[in-house]
Amino acid sequence: MVRGKTEIKLIENTTRRQVTFSKRRSGLFKKAFELSLLCDAEVAAIVFSPTGRLYEYSSTRHDPLSLSLKISS
Amino acid sequence: MVRGKTEIKLIENTTRRQVTFSKRRSGLFKKAFELSLLCDAEVAAIVFSPTGRLYEYSSTRHDPLSLSLKISS
DNA sequence: AACACTATTTATAAAGG
């Protein structure tokens, strides 16, 4: 149960890192939700796991749009 | 100093709401930073204030791209 | 993997300068 101050640096142990990822991701999205509601703000949070999985939170529902994107350097 | 549990609903008082917005926005970005570092994740958070001001956090520096966007319904 | 527990750290609301 939380021994000592946690250092903010990469968690080497895979299992611990995954558990922390899940817990803190939830915590982040909760904070985002609270901020939007308390302060009438629009908030979005986007998280990519190291394996490229996407997790996202948005305070607002938006109708999906059809986008075509042209990217030049 | 924090009397009782804070209800998560719109803060009506403008001054209090602005102070809370500032504090919690910082808190959110800090959590985003910690998540990215602890778990090697890419994290972005975007906040619009009620007046439309933009605040953003990104765990990663990306080269700016020139984008042209075509939106159809 | 996902839930429960809980000691402890961390965030933060309100107040004061």
Next chain:
DNA sequence: TCCTTTATAAATAGTGT
């Protein structure tokens, strides 16, 4: 408005199931 203080609520690391 911005910093500091501090009491208290909230998040969470490690453990157990």
